[in-house]
Amino acid sequence: MAATRSVELWLNAEDEAKLAGDHGPGVAMAMRLVVALARVSQATQLIDIESAHIDGCLYHGQAGLDFIEKLVRLGAKVTVPTTLNVSSLDLLHPGLVRLDPIESAAARRLTDAYVAIGARATWTCAPYQLAGRPEAGTDIAWAESNAIVFANSVLGARTARYGDFADVCAAVTGRVPLAGLHIGENRAPSLELDCSSIPDRVLDHDAAWAALGCVVGREVGEQVAILTGIAPAVVDEDRLKAMGATAASGGGVALFHVAGVTPEAVEAGGAWPCAGLPRIELTPEMLRAARDELTTASVGDELNAVAFGTPHFSLTEFAKLAEVLRDRVPFDPSCTVWISTSREVLAQAKELGYAQLCEAVGAKLVVDTCTYLVPILADSVRTAMTTSGKWAWYAPANMGINVVLGTLTECIASARAGRVIRDESSWQ
Amino acid sequence: MSQAGSERSVSAVSLCLGVGFGEILWLDDPLSFWGGTELDTGVITDVHHPQQGVSLVGRVVVMGASRGSSSSSSVLAEQIRAAVAPAAILLGSRDAIVTLGALAAAEIYGTRLPILLLNESGMAGLPRSGSVTVRAAEDGASICWNLQRDTLTPHSM
Numbered sequence: 175m176a177a178t179r180s181v182e183l184w185l186n187a188e189d190e191a192k193l194a195g196d197h198g199p200g201v202a203m204a205m206r207l208v209v210a211l212a213r214v215s216q217a218t219q220l221i222d223i224e225s226a227h228i229d230g231c232l233y234h235g236q237a238g239l240d241f242i243e244k245l246v247r248l249g250a251k252v253t254v255p256t257t258l259n260v261s262s263l264d265l266l267h268p269g270l271v272r273l274d275p276i277e278s279a280a281a282r283r284l285t286d287a288y289v290a291i292g293a294r295a296t297w298t299c300a301p302y303q304l305a306g307r308p309e310a311g312t313d314i315a316w317a318e319s320n321a322i323v324f325a326n327s328v329l330g331a332r333t334a335r336y337g338d339f340a341d342v343c344a345a346v347t348g349r350v351p352l353a354g355l356h357i358g359e360n361r362a363p364s365l366e367l368d369c370s371s372i373p374d375r376v377l378d379h380d381a382a383w384a385a386l387g388c389v390v391g392r393e394v395g396e397q398v399a400i401l402t403g404i405a406p407a408v409v410d411e412d413r414l415k416a417m418g419a420t421a422a423s424g425g426g427v428a429l430f431h432v433a434g435v436t437p438e439a440v441e442a443g444g445a446w447p448c449a450g451l452p453r454i455e456l457t458p459e460m461l462r463a464a465r466d467e468l469t470t471a472s473v474g475d476e477l478n479a480v481a482f483g484t485p486h487f488s489l490t491e492f493a494k495l496a497e498v499l500r501d502r503v504p505f506d507p508s509c510t511v512w513i514s515t516s517r518e519v520l521a522q523a524k525e526l527g528y529a530q531l532c533e534a535v536g537a538k539l540v541v542d543t544c545t546y547l548v549p550i551l552a553d554s555v556r557t558a559m560t561t562s563g564k565w566a567w568y569a570p571a572n573m574g575i576n577v578v579l580g581t582l583t584e585c586i587a588s589a590r591a592g593r594v595i596r597d598e599s600s601w602q
Numbered sequence: 603m604s605q606a607g608s609e610r611s612v613s614a615v616s617l618c619l620g621v622g623f624g625e626i627l628w629l630d631d632p633l634s635f636w637g638g639t640e641l642d643t644g645v646i647t648d649v650h651h652p653q654q655g656v657s658l659v660g661r662v663v664v665m666g667a668s669r670g671s672s673s674s675s676s677v678l679a680e681q682i683r684a685a686v687a688p689a690a691i692l693l694g695s696r697d698a699i700v701t702l703g704a705l706a707a708a709e710i711y712g713t714r715l716p717i718l719l720l721n722e723s724g725m726a727g728l729p730r731s732g733s734v735t736v737r738a739a740e741d742g743a744s745i746c747w748n749l750q751r752d753t754l755t756p757h758s759m
Contacts, residue, residue: 203709210705214617214698234673235641235680240710317672337672337699339679339706571637571649 181216183209189220192347200250204343208350211340217351221313226252226345227301227325229259229317230338231288232547233281241339242287245346252345256293257301259318260486260543261285264550265297266517270540272549293345297542298516300415300486302329310437313356315344319422320415320485320564326429328414330437332356335428355429361438363400363431366447367393368455370403376458377404379581379600380491381465383413384563386456387420388464393454396426400447401456402433409435412491419485420563462601468566471557471576473596476508479558480589481545482582483514484565492519492528498586504535506592511537511585512551514544546572559585559594603727608749612720612727614692616738618704620714622690623735626728627661629653635674635681635703644686662734662745663688666725668697678703682713690716690736692745694725718743 185193193209195202212220230238262281264270273281289295296304301316302324308314310330316322317336325331334354336344344350355361367390369377376382390399409432421427431439431446439446447453482495495513505511513532515523520541523529529539545551546569551558559578560566566579580588581600588595604611630652633639638648644659658681678700681687687707691700696719704715716738720728728734734747 206709207702207705210618211698211702214696214701216696229672230676232673234636234676235683237679237683237707237710238676240683241679241706244710319672335672337702338675339702340675340698568637 181218183212183217184219185209189349198249200245200248201346203245203248204250204346207339207343208347212351212353215334215351215353217353219352220349221352221356222348223254223315223344223350224312225254225308225314226256226341227259227314227316227318227321228256228288228293228341228345230342231258231261231285233262233277233284236280238338239280239284239287242284242291242342245342246287246290250291250346252292253348254345255306256345257296257298257304258288258293259297259321260299260547261297262543262548264540264542266541270550271543291342291346296516296518298486298518299544300488300516303486303488303516304518313350315341315350317341319428320419322428323418323422323430324415326355327418327431327436328411332361361398361429363447363451364397365394365399366451366453367399367401368403368453369401371455371457372461373458374405374408376461376601377408380413380416381561381579381581382461382601383416384420384561384566384579385461385464385468387417387563388424388468389456389460390417390430391421391423391425391427394425394427396428398429398431400431400433400439402447404432404435406434410490412488415485415488416561416563420567423564423567458602465579465601468563468579469577470570471578471594473594475557475576475594477557477559477588477592477594478509478555479551480509480511480585481514481558481560481562481565481569482512482585484544484546484560484562487513487515487519489519489522492523492532494582496528496531498582499531499535502535503590505537505589508592509589510552511589512540512545513537514540517541557594559588561585609746610749611744611746612724614718614720614724614743614745616716616740616743617693617701617719618708618715618717619738619740620690620716621737622662622716624660624662624689624733626664626731626734627656627658628664628730629666632667633665634671635677635700636671639677639681641677641680642684642686644681658688659686660689662690662692662736664692664725664728665697665700666694668693668695668700672699674699675703675706679707679710682707682715683711687715690718692718692720692728692736694720716743718745
């Protein structure tokens, strides 16, 4: 239950000037919301941020559009390097997203307004795959749950859980409340998740990390956990991305540590997990149960679609997929394989020939948005397969379809067969 | 809880200023506005929520714990614009996502949805049903109701 005592918020002269309108009415409007956020989070002061990532560019109705257009009209501009999350449109492939013309026009105006305020037209939920990512220990204001958990956990940067409106106001003012995960003592683990009974061969599949994320989200809620007993050799950024995204979907995870792997755990060394920390053992059975919970169709069912790239497909994921596809066996004509990625990663994947290989065997590429957020898959799709725990979490409700969580190999074998194939040996 | 004749009231902290009046609605489970309520109607659509199908429109909604997507700020702001929002929201936790949705709508439209923060005893003092009046001002906030309206479900305090 919340403490209702009031805490004094101290603003410096520059904060007061912004609030008073000395930097224009747009900055004053943004500052009013930052100050309100500080009061809600009981911060005693505001701090500078080095970058921002904005999630408000996905269209959720007129109010979001009115808000950013008002800020632009009042002359506000971002004052720190700012990236943009996915929009409701694929701006490079018009017609791919089947929104009605009125909503499509509003979504387009929304993207234009965020570019007008000075943010980069990155349109990706994986800003950590772009050059110039935040350094460990720096304070940033990132929105989008998977980006937040990646920035905190894998990069060691510090962000609270910012959402719509707070993200752009932080970018305009360059200030955020000193609260939550911006405070060092809130970043130490309060729970150990012992993974030593999960074999390396199971963790050698990205989809196992999605299932692990589902388990982690359920076990830790909004706590900070440290995962122990994982061989650093089986960990890569794509796997930490998959785990964090699923943990943030199924729970409220904004920061996790992996002993011997993530920066703050490496720095803490033997001091983490500290003695007496509550400890939970995670098992391969729990991973399979999570996989089955994220699966609503059966082995052998007709498969209509496969979705990769939630969060956005990285260049290394393109490389892993290209390796599986190099025999150039085509997909079953009844099954469409979709890959969601950013325009920057797509450009790199084209330079290396990965994108061309994917398209040659029948895959379709989506940029700037994602296949679970807006109508892209054919209306006739009944069952889809994915390596992504986040996609599997949201797709059944968002799209009214059945979903199967599978490894990359299972997904490709199934796409080629046009029906769901499970290789239980990958999960044992 | 304070009492004067048949008037009862509970004091709270103002997170978003405003005045509201409506039937109290206790949420049995946490609710995310994004993905949990219909944008155009303010009706609970979350299939996992025990109150699926219940409308939040014009109600004084009691949210003991918070949950959900950060896109909920946009959804609440849009529901305030479209006049399908609650009359007031009474929070048991410092929920920045909900508060920012109301604050943003106030900035754009001047529409004020009062959001109040209650401590444990404040929550316990609230009626389970009936109409309440909510006032959130700079110098404090309160929820008031008339005892007669609450006689159907007497509350032990």
